[in-house]
Amino acid sequence: MIDFLYSQGYTVNESNTANPNHPTNTRTTNVLLQHVQVNAIADYYGITQLSDLATSNIRAVLQSQWSTSNFSTVVKETFSTTGDRPLQHMLALTASDHIEELLSSATFPNLEPLHGFAVSILREVLAKYQSRLKALDKEIQALTLLVTAKENEVKAIQARRHSDTTKVHRVIRNINHCISIVNRAALCGACNDDAGCYISRSGRMEEPTYIVRCIRCHYRYRE
The missing domain is CATH 1.20.5 (Single alpha-helices involved in coiled-coils or other helix-helix interfaces)
Structure with missing residues (x-):
């Protein structure tokens, strides 16, 4: 957050060091989780530009390095740590683009936060x-x-x-x-x-x- 206040940007650690809370995560997942954490901090302190930047970074990583496992982890982390609506909307839109793949995966349908997230996904699918x-x-x-x-x-x-x-x-x-x-x-x-x-x-x-x-x-x- 301090970096952003000075440079209007931020960097994440792209090393393969696993997060102690997620010991099996890959480097891509770690990067995504760091962006979610930045979004959560920005949402907590009301720094809209920073939360939007984090959301944009998450979207870019998901588009370039898509996997149902990474996405499921991001969804779980997002609904556990941040209430940022633009991020949640972006994830719902992304889910609607990959709905068949996600529903056939082993992890996504069983996520605890899906009870509310599912409605957002269905709305996006309906809109499409x-x-x-x-x-x-x-x-x-x-x-x-x-x-x-x-x-x-x-x-x-x-x-x-x-x-x-x-x-x-x-x-x-x-x-x-x-x-x-x-x-x-x-x-x-x-x-x-x-x-x-x-x-x-x-x-x-x-x-x-x-x-x-x-x-x-x-x-x-x-x-």
């Missing part, structure tokens, strides 16, 4: 699921709009296809009609000449009309 549901609802809405847009595109394409099919059928009938005339034509009905005939085109590009005409007088051959 609610957030996930909202995200899924937004995805569904976006996909629904996309499907509607695609359905409208399909309807427009089907309408164009129907229109184009009708035009194509008219053109085919016209061409067959011209072929029939050419096959049966002998003499021009106007000039009575047998010079022959040709096919002219008129109408729109997308739906042309073909006409059989006399080469000499350009008379339109008819049935």
Whole structure:
């Protein structure tokens, strides 16, 4: 605490020396317990910046060196030594991120302080699921709009296809009609000449009309 008042920071002993109260703890666990102790002192003396710093350090260690054993030890120590709500909230949030792993572990479900901590965890888990549901609802809405847009595109394409099919059928009938005339034509009905005939085109590009005409007088051959 004195170090923090002068430097706005503090250091912990990262040696492997075991805490006499926790003789089997690893170095990481010892580091975490020291941060919890700093938080407890800061909470007792009302030094918010120091307790927040300790909480941040605990979070960083848990993220980089996660284990259910370390976490269980931190939870037990926290609820035994400090009443700092931000730290407890951070631990509840962390537990919700690892809820399945923690519930299947041998140590975490049997911790004595869990009777109150469990409620906080469940609230965090519930919040995560609610957030996930909202995200899924937004995805569904976006996909629904996309499907509607695609359905409208399909309807427009089907309408164009129907229109184009009708035009194509008219053109085919016209061409067959011209072929029939050419096959049966002998003499021009106007000039009575047998010079022959040709096919002219008129109408729109997308739906042309073909006409059989006399080469000499350009008379339109008819049935």
